[in-house]
Amino acid sequence: MGRDSSTQTPSREVQNLQERLRAISYVTRRFAEETTDYARLLDTVAETLGDTLRDSCMVFLLDDPPETVTAVAMHAPDAHVLEQFRESFRDRKIPLSAQPAFQRIVTTGEPILAPRLSATETSPERARWQEKLGLHSALLVPLRVQGRSLGILSLARFRPESPPFDEQDQELAQNLADHAALAMENARLFAAAERARAAVHRSEESRRQFIEASPIARYVISANDLRVMEVNAAALALYGYSRDEFLRLSLNDLRHPDDRQRLMAALDAAGDDHTAGLAKHRRKDGSVLYVEGGSQLASYHGEPARFVVVTDQTKRVRAEQERDQTAERLQSTLDSMKEGYTIMDRELRYVYVNRAGAEQTHLTREELLGRTPLELYPGFEDTPIHLALQAALDTGQPQRVENRFVHSDGETGFFELYIQPVPEGLVVLSVDQTDQRRAENRRDSLEEQLRQAQKMEAVGRLAGGIAHDFNNVLSVILGYGEDILATLKEGDPIREDLQEIHAAATRAAELTRQLLMFSRQQVFEPKVVSLNDVLTGMERMLRRVLGEHLELITSFAPELGRIRADRGHLEQVVLNLVVNARDAMPNGGRLTIETCNVSLDEAFTQNHLGSSPGEYVFLGVTDTGLGMDAATRTRIFEPFFTTKELGKGTGLGLSTVLGIVQQSGGGIWVYSEEGHGTTFKVYLPRVDAELDVRPSVRPTADLLGSETVLLVEDEPGVREVARRVLERAGYQVLVVESPLEALLVGDTYPAEIQLLVTDVVMPKLSGADLAARLLEKRPSIKVLYMSGYTDRGIVSSGVLDGSVPFLQKPFTSEQLARKVRQVLDDAH
Template identity: 45%
Template sequence: IVSCTPVFNKRGQLEKIIHISTDITGLKKIEVALRESQERYQIAVSSSKSGAWEINVQTGKVYMDHSFTKFYGYTEKELENLEQLFGLLDSQERNEANQFIEQFAKGEVEENSFIYHIHRKDGAIAWFQTNGILVRDETGQPLRIVGISRDITEQKRAEKEMAALQEQLQQSQRMEAIGRLAGGIAHDFNNLLTIIQGNCELSLNILPEKDPLKANIEEISLSAERAATLTRQLLAFSRRQLMEMKVMDLNMTLHNLDKMLRRVIGEDIELITILAKDLGKIKADQGQIEQVIMNLILNARDAMPRGGSLIMETSNFELDEHYVQAHINVAPGQYVLLSISDTGCGMTPDIKEKIFDPFFTTKGKGTGLGLSTVYGIVKQTGGSISVYSEPSKGTTFKIYLPRIDEPFQKEKKQKMKESMSGGGETVLIVEDDDMVRKLAVRILQQRGYKIIEAENPKQALSLCKKQSGKIDLILTDVVMPSMSGNELVKKIKKIRPEIKVLYMSGYPDNSFNHHAFLEKGINYIQKPFSTANLAQKIRKVLDK
């Protein structure tokens, strides 16, 4: 820098000029360094989604850098003072912000932070974490607060998604644990009910028509049948049912159920059916899917005591990776969607969280197993179910069942022989429950069969090796200690490859693929069974 100063004499004439040259190389270097530093700061702030701010605690004047106009969507003039800023906050966070400022203004804190959210000018919600420090004047009095606010919207969104997934995982684990308990209880009860029902039938067969005990035994038998219905529902929830899978047209199923559903819901509820014309096929148990539909329809009816609308809709649907990432135990792919919606009373979030729990009900009647049965059937079929509900607005259940590309199977009509008696065939009965085994022995001996009985798989194998004559059929339980029924049959088949097999099951264990159990032609009878059912099933297997 060069500065010139003229010097005049007494007459006012220019006498000389004083030139002063100052080397400002260092200053220029500082200016360049400062500018580069500011540029780096702006780049850093911009890339970190942060913005600097300053508040004068004495005047309330606000300074915010240009980043906030992008973050908030407002102009600088719209963000000039605290009143304008606080207007972007909800009431609770406005109080927190006031406390934040007051603590600095009173000199109570030197630094502080809090998290808040705003509604941007475009309506979107943005979350921020702000950190401030106090600057005092030369007398030590609070002068201003300077700080940085960082946009944490993506972090909040990720936290919310993670919390939702964690909640789904906990729900899934809880349902799995309850399902195992329910399945175990159902298995034990089915053994007991088999004994009760079987002995009731055997007793009724020999009692005279006018015997006073006959009515009592009939009541016991009816109660056992009602208990058996409950255990079937528990097995459905625990996903341990044996399912007869076949290719189905869901539209046809809804069409066939239409008249019955209209009678069930009554005249004050409008039933609207919207069926996709190009709906894909599913593979499921026909009876179980009908039970799912019926249970959901009854649930919707009870939610609309004063009438309303009930909509059943089908469509093809693709669950993509984005959906799968937000939901536990769901696979991407093509699905058939069944949606059932009502305009009823709806549910609060805490009730919605428990609706699939067995025995949970808000109706004051019934078993509380309707929706838990739905949940189990859908899951065992390989699908998923979700529910959307708001109090006073209604509820929508969405069921996603895997879409398949297989031909429909032709129904095979088999003629049953009227006679259910044996012809002297030999049956090996393998059952670890003594009372169930003895009952089966009595039923089949009365029908004319020769019986060999074993109380465990090891004894059954030994008898098969020692028996010199033919063993026509093995009737075995599925779940037994030390060896499953499936494993036992594989070993016996090596000794007697011609032997026929009938499984009896309180529920199938993991030695069977639940979905494929019936598809592969495996013969089974579900506990509890009647004397007639057992005799009929034995005869059918032997005559194949």
């Protein structure tokens, strides 16, 4: 009779629910009891479902590969149905392709509920089978775990009185199927674990037997705490422990303290990988043991462990250490040599280079080794060194060569090489003579500078003496010339001739002035000035001097220091250098004038005779002209030396520059090559003082006076000219020709004498000594020196640096009158 829920009594529903719960409880309990035999589990599922639902149940599992299924459990309350099941399904692989419903469940994982089967919905063969057995309802649910299909649970109604399957039946079947699938998975995992444990046990036993039987030292350590877990006889013999002692150790006990930190680092770096290498261990007696080997991570007695194998390498390591120590001593000895020691193979490849050898090449050993000089130095094949190396290889004979070599960084070196052939190639001993050559060149340069300085000093003394005599003569010519010109009227026929005589004397006076500048006997009036200010004031004039075909570039340092120099003389230096540069650029070019602050060190002064370390102001004058050869450069500062055509230069321009610069405490050097222009570098001492203010020029009308002047001059012509000029200016003049007469006048003259005007160089008593003796008796008397040149006496008195009033011969009437008035009006 069919089952209708609307007519079923509540007690029947409760009874069905209780039966389902008992079925679930029973199956769950069986699952807990059975952990590996999932065939019995599935029999239980089939039997429980069949009994609970009072009809047939079969379990099919997917085969491998999953293209077929096989019946593994079946239950039917009717014997003829069960027999038909066995006949149709036992020991048969049923293709999923022949069972669309099975294929669908495996693919989708969704159950199929067919409450009432119809013969028209299946194949004729299947319809006959259903009719024969009386199959009228079916329920198929999947066996799945973690989204993976394991098989199918198939339930069927054959009894006519059995109701069709409903959703409650499907829920019960799916519940038991899910439990069965989970139990199957657990059973599979448990079986796999058991197999793994058995394999591990067999493996560990094999390993233990292998370790014990091995003639090589082997032991097992825990991967967790490094304690020893197993050891063989070979390891006991190697380390000197008994078995019980060894098993109480850890790897840290075996390792030498010096090597423990490296051990831990190696194990941390290895992780789960194997380790290998050389290690420093200790025997039981404390002696050092060097072992080589490795370890492999595996399981031992269920614990992660490392299987260690080691071999004794102590003798080898000791031999290597001895060899290394010998090599180090040899390396240290070779590196302590001042000479370069190089070994090359027969292809001239660097095989060994000591420290000095590498330093000589200006390269590192790493850059040298394995390479040839041909690779490192382009053009090396054309050098004498290469020819000597090749000759040593070809002839087998030692070679010696001296060579000037240009390094890759552009620096030049000088070397003496001794090349010795050996079977493997060449041994080269290289002696670096660069410093020696530089010292020789510096010595030669300084000797040449000294010879030049001595020659210039001699020329300067000669020029100064000549200038002195000429200045006396020129003073007379200029003085009398001015007197006569003053008496001649405009248009007088001899006035023009006299003016030419006066002009010629003035030009001659300029020449003597330049000679005195060169000989550093020209008195100058130093003031604290700014070189930038001087150059800025001259710039317009310099551009006119250069002309339009030359470009002038200026570069003045903004914070330029101050210098102490005669402004007029400084302008003379700049002008002479600019004119010299202009004449060196007849076809146009560029002139650069620059200034900056510089510090000169000992290295500079060692190579530049006459210079001193310190702070300087630099003046650079660079042209792009013709340049000079070495012979010309050595003579350019000589007076009257010129490369210009006859009549186009006196040859005093650069000699004057030299004299002014040296008299200002500085130095000048020239750098020039033919075709590459010229640079003059001037260095003037920097001073820390305020700028001096330039004094205003007194008008000519204010040059008169009425004071008493004592005039001392041993040259009659000069004495007479000076007397006439001073008397015309209103002064009372006491004229004497010798210092002794002057002392007598100083003792006997009853009135005050305001000014002593005296020549510097006189017989028996110098002007400076005369002034000193007069000042003892007449402290208020003022002094004005005159001279055609200066000697050491007035140098020491301060005349040359401008601290003592001085008038340079030859002088004009106005110059004498102006200087006398200036000295008398000076409050000091």
